[in-house]
Each structure stands twice: as structure tokens, then as C-alpha cells.
Amino acid sequence: MLTASLMQHLYITEEDIQRRLKIVGFGDEDRKRVLALSDLIVRQAEDYTKSFFAHLASLDEASGFINNPAAVQTAWQLKREHLVSMVQGTYGPSYVEERLRLGQLYAEAKLDPRVFLGAYHHLMRTIRFRIMEDYRLDPVEGFAHFVSLEKIAFFDLSLIIDTIAYERERLIHDQHHAILLLSTPVxxxxxxxxxxxxxxxxxxxxxxxxxxxxxxxxxxxxxxxxxxxxxxxxxxxxxxxxxxxxxxxxxxxxxxxxxxxxxxxxxxxxxxxxxxxxxxxxxxxxxxxxxxxxxxxxxxxxx
The missing domain is CATH 3.30.750.24 (STAS domain)
Structure with missing residues (x-):
């Protein structure tokens, strides 16, 4: 399913996007702090992506996904693009579509949401360590910058998890429909x-x-x-x-x-x-x- 169509099925509009940002408490000051992290995140985006997939590879529950080279290659590229776009300060429909594409990929690869959340937490912990290291002379300010980025991370999570849940429900519905067809042969x-x-x-x-x-x-x-x-x-x-x-x-x-x-x-x-x-x-x-x-x-x- 195309992400534009998926946005309609999930009732994601410009108004909903703003509501989701408000729910995580993201405001103008947060946007300024996130933009200030742009160079740090973009410069190390490949390392962060590697850390994310290394954590997945360490989990037996993710073996089905990790052993799918095509899915991993696509997900790697999307995850790297995800990290770069996180710190551009613009969170409109195009940004949301990128998150939904990731969610669809994880759903199609049957990646357990719990496993994904664990890897995502590991990723954000790695980023937090790097930010605090970069702001070691002013740790309070460094933590404030991380919190602002974390708000976008939670915004992203809401979109990806909604997508995984929707795709799983759609699969169950399609399977149920197929069973109904088989149960009434002509x-x-x-x-x-x-x-x-x-x-x-x-x-x-x-x-x-x-x-x-x-x-x-x-x-x-x-x-x-x-x-x-x-x-x-x-x-x-x-x-x-x-x-x-x-x-x-x-x-x-x-x-x-x-x-x-x-x-x-x-x-x-x-x-x-x-x-x-x-x-x-x-x-x-x-x-x-x-x-x-x-x-x-x-x-x-x-x-």
C-alpha cells in the first residue's frame, strides 16, 4: 500500500501531525535545539544506523528480518535518511510518509514491535551518549538538546508503531476474508x-x-x-x-x-x-x- 493511501487509512492529516507534535510537547525552542544538533547527527548518521542494526542482529527474535538481505538493505537506507531528516526541523506530510515507509517495511518483514522498540531505545541511548560527550562542558544544555530530539523520536515512534499495527490488522483481515472464501466454495x-x-x-x-x-x-x-x-x-x-x-x-x-x-x-x-x-x-x-x-x-x- 502506498504511503499516501496509508496516511488516509490512518487519518493522518496536517491537523493530526500538529496534534501529535503537541502531544509529545514539541515547540519552537525544541526545533531550535534539534537544528543545532544537525551537524552532529548527520555526520555520524551511518554509525548510528550501524548501531541500530547491530543491536537487531544480536537478537534471535529479529533473525527473520536480519536474514532478509533485501529488506535490511532498504531499511538501512531508510533509517539513515530517517536520522538525517530528524534534525532538519521540518515535520510535515513528506516527513511523515518517510516514517510510514519504514513502518510498512518492518511490518512486511514481520519484525516484532517489541524487538523494534528495543533497537530504537538502543539507538537513542547511543545518540544521547554522543550528544552528552559533545556538550561535556555544558551537560545541562546537552541534556536539553537531547530531550528535544527525543520528542521527535517519540513522534516518529507513534507513526511507525501505528503503521505496524495497521498492517498487522490488515493482514489478519485479509486472511480472515480468504478463509471465508474457502469456507463457501461453489x-x-x-x-x-x-x-x-x-x-x-x-x-x-x-x-x-x-x-x-x-x-x-x-x-x-x-x-x-x-x-x-x-x-x-x-x-x-x-x-x-x-x-x-x-x-x-x-x-x-x-x-x-x-x-x-x-x-x-x-x-x-x-x-x-x-x-x-x-x-x-x-x-x-x-x-x-x-x-x-x-x-x-x-x-x-x-x-
Whole structure:
């Protein structure tokens, strides 16, 4: 996902950027102190970058990332650019996009956020040591300069961690969606005849997906009969049962008859309890009987 699009998904606007800076307490005096550190940070940016990745390399939990040369090479370049841009005093959308790119890279490489935070802390500790060494004649002023830089570091962290969390949630959502697709397969037996086997628990979300899949398949394959096999479904609650009945009615409205097969006593009891008009339902004892009935309705034999 492009960082500009990611900014939209994370609701990061100019106003949000300013709010984040305000949250970490970054002001005009901090900006002046950070700019004063520019030469020190830029001059040693490569050393700081090396320190960051050396710490990661020392952790077994980061081995998956470290053993990915392409990811490390890109991350190394971005981290170095990150350090340089930290002390330029400008923290607008372009700066934020750089942070989001790093977050996306860490997420794609499956770098554990805890490991990243540990390496980031190590990096800032190294920078603090160098700053205090440079300001050894005025340690109070040196510490003030570091604190100002640290505020930007926390600003950056909020962006990178938000990105890692978002990408992880997006991955989980995509995987869940893929599972839903796999859990509602459509089998085209022959022209005008489809089979949809259902297995396991049918919750409201899966019931909705079932409706979408069935109606899309009817339109796509111009099906006249759809056999829905419930052999693998132990039971359904009232809401899902009603949803199933409405789906069958919707299929009929676009030209397809639905036959329910393999219905368990529990499912049959629920249908009876709900009060669905059974004259609108076509059922068969098992899948084989359902296909035979479908063949008779279509008026032909399977090729």
C-alpha cells in the first residue's frame, strides 16, 4: 500500500501531525535545539544506523528480518535518511510518509514491535551518549538538546508503531476474508447446476458471505438450480436460519431454485420453530438425492 493511501487509512492529516507534535510537547525552542544538533547527527548518521542494526542482529527474535538481505538493505537506507531528516526541523506530510515507509517495511518483514522498540531505545541511548560527550562542558544544555530530539523520536515512534499495527490488522483481515472464501466454495457440476457445500459453524458474517457467494454464482453461471448441502452443519441459530430462507427467496427472484440437502434434525427443528413456509423449500435427504432432483428439474443428465 502506498504511503499516501496509508496516511488516509490512518487519518493522518496536517491537523493530526500538529496534534501529535503537541502531544509529545514539541515547540519552537525544541526545533531550535534539534537544528543545532544537525551537524552532529548527520555526520555520524551511518554509525548510528550501524548501531541500530547491530543491536537487531544480536537478537534471535529479529533473525527473520536480519536474514532478509533485501529488506535490511532498504531499511538501512531508510533509517539513515530517517536520522538525517530528524534534525532538519521540518515535520510535515513528506516527513511523515518517510516514517510510514519504514513502518510498512518492518511490518512486511514481520519484525516484532517489541524487538523494534528495543533497537530504537538502543539507538537513542547511543545518540544521547554522543550528544552528552559533545556538550561535556555544558551537560545541562546537552541534556536539553537531547530531550528535544527525543520528542521527535517519540513522534516518529507513534507513526511507525501505528503503521505496524495497521498492517498487522490488515493482514489478519485479509486472511480472515480468504478463509471465508474457502469456507463457501461453489462447485459447477454442469450447465445450470451448482453445488454449495457448507461445513462447520455458520455465524452471521459467514451467512452474509454465503448469500453473496450464492447470488453472484447464480448470475455468473446462469444457474437454474443450486444444491446447498448442509451435511457438515450440526446446527444453526434462528437468525442464520432466517437468513438462509431469505437467500433462497432472493435466488428464486433471479431465476434459480435452491435445494437443501443433508439437513440434520437440529436444523430441521430450527426451521420448523422459526415458522418458515416449508412450501417454499425444496429439500432432499442427502447430496445424491439432491443432485438427482436437480437433474429432473433441469431436464437433462450430467455430461
Amino acid at each position: 462447485l459447477r457440476v454442469r450447465k445450470h447446476l451448482l453445488i454449495l457445500p457448507l461445513i462447520g459453524v455458520i455465524d452471521p458474517e459467514r451467512a452474509k458471505r454465503f448469500t453473496e457467494t450464492l447470488l453472484e454464482a447464480v448470475r455468473l453461471y446462469r444457474a437454474k438450480v443450486v444444491v446447498v448441502d448442509l451435511t457438515g452443519v450440526a446446527g444453526m441459530d434462528v437468525a442464520v436460519t432466517n437468513h438462509l430462507a431469505q437467500t433462497m427467496l432472493a435466488a428464486r427472484l433471479i431465476g434459480a431454485t435452491t435445494i437443501l440437502t443433508g439437513m440434520s434434525p437440529s436444523v430441521a427443528e430450527t426451521i420448523n420453530t422459526v415458522g418458515i413456509d416449508t412450501t417454499l423449500l425444496k429439500t432432499a435427504l442427502d447430496l445424491e438425492a439432491g443432485i438427482e432432483e436437480a437433474e429432473r428439474m433441469i431436464g437433462g443428465r450430467a455430461a
